[in-house]
Amino acid sequence: MRRRNVFAASAALAAAGVLAAPAAASAHGPGKGRVRTGFDRLAADGYAELAGQRVGIISNPTGVTSDLTHEVDVMAADGRVDLVAVFGPEHGFRGTSQAGEGEDYFIDPKTGLPVYNAYNDKGKMADFFAELELDTIVFDIQDVGSRFYTYIWTMYLAMEAAATLGIRFVVLDRPNPVTGIEAQGPILHPEFSSFVGLKAISQRHGMTIGELARLFNGEFLPETVGTSADLTVVELGGWKRRMTFEETGLPWVAPSPNMPTTTTARLYPGTCLFEASALSEGRGTTQPFQLIGAPGIDHRWEAALNESDLDGVRFREAYFKPVFSKWVNQTCGGVEVQITDIDSFDPIRTALTMIITQRQVFPEYGWRPGDTVPWIDKLTGSTAVREAIEAGADVDTVIAGWRGELAEFSRIRRDYLLYR
Structure with missing residues (x-):
């Protein structure tokens, strides 16, 4: 893994409603070199x-x-x-x-x-x-x-x-x-x-x-x-x-019960989208949001995903049997998602590539229905991602669809950041 270019610490913000750092150490505080909560x-x-x-x-x-x-x-x-x-x-x-x-x-x-x-x-x-x-x-x-x-x-x-x-x-x-x-x-x-x-x-x-x-x-x-x-x-x-x-x-x-490791947390912004799919997102296994699959899926999905040459990630052919949630007690074939470089890994691009590729190789598995709207629309926040994927768009086209809205949110977000 390449070394990070860590930002130098900036001067403390004099923002209203934000406490300055006290000089004393807490009896229950961190050891030397730790971040202080x-x-x-x-x-x-x-x-x-x-x-x-x-x-x-x-x-x-x-x-x-x-x-x-x-x-x-x-x-x-x-x-x-x-x-x-x-x-x-x-x-x-x-x-x-x-x-x-x-x-x-x-x-x-x-x-x-x-x-x-x-x-x-x-x-x-x-x-x-x-x-x-x-x-x-x-x-x-x-x-x-x-x-x-x-x-x-x-x-x-x-x-x-x-x-x-x-x-x-x-x-x-x-x-x-x-x-x-x-x-x-x-x-x-x-x-x-x-x-x-x-x-x-x-x-x-x-x-x-x-x-x-x-x-x-x-x-x-x-x-x-x-x-x-x-x-x-x-x-x-x-x-x-x-x-x-x-x-x-x-x-x-x-x-939470299905967030056991920091690896899970890094995958979750993307692979949580499989909650909206007919595939298991790994709930009911020891690797939730890292094991993804369903009965009948085999090595062809793993091969197609690794051919996509995504940055910071590799896929391992995997088989598992969830003890609860989707496909409970049924053997599922699929992939284990392995992060190889934290810096270059993009969880959302990765998950979208997984969804698009799965629909090409195993098209019998579609979306999980929702009560009033498709669950994928709730997770992505609009119809745009689902409609683009259903129309056959590639991952770059799907991502381009939200670029303007993301730029506006990023502009607003900057005003509320505390750590520069």
Whole structure:
């Protein structure tokens, strides 16, 4: 793998609502050379940002310190924080649920705190926030950089509720694990809004969760609820946009049951599109979004894909039997997607090439139907990608179809970036 040309650190931004780096080290903070998360810096400052407030937190198993202690456990035991409730997104606060599910209300046995289900329901969150008389909502969840990952939309709905009620919203930032160089892919059109994409951002957004919160606050909340939230982002320390997650020195905790590794996260902005296909996207295997296939597919797909000579990736002929989800307990043939160069790998171009090639070699497998619109339209954000593929377009033509919209989003996105 070629060496990266890592950007030099720039001067700290003097942006409103963004904390400067405290000098002290957190007791639960990173070791020497590690990137410091938003929580590391909040704790190092003695939780001054939360002093005197009734606090609720939206988090999941990824809300850990660098020594893998959960921040809720840390704050619940610290008298300087009045933490009164926890809210869980899809899969739940402690991560007990599968895709499309939250956790029902329970009392957390470790901390004694009430845990509420905040999955996909703004009205329910607003009722909880008001009933608990919260002053501040904290959000800290590891995102993976893709529009269809639902945690960012839980954050958006919580921000809407907070803005409506006049409650502060504090985001503890974490790195984008697939780097944050640029935005990629098609832009969501409003008529295709769903919980795998509520607002007009690109398929791979290239932002941290804190930067996304700033964009949501500046671009979308005013038009939705008539006002912005009282937003504070506690910035990362030492993060550069070109960093891989491995270079941060932070521990990887699976953000969801089917996101086990950083390789999965790098593939997901592209191969998640196979959720909209009749093929298995590898759910129910140990390599979700890396193993792709269906019964009857064989070595011909792998051969055609490797002949396409895509940068940064190779395909291995593979056979697998999912234990749940599509094609459960049936032997599937297909490919294992292997990233050979992180720098040159393009997940969206790769996935589109896979879809186009599969339809040429094994045309009997088409799209997965949706309830009201084809699922592929929800994931790509419009009819354009599906219609181009169905018309026989090559991958360059499909990508050219969103180039203008992506350029406009990229221009807007620049105003909300925190790390140059």
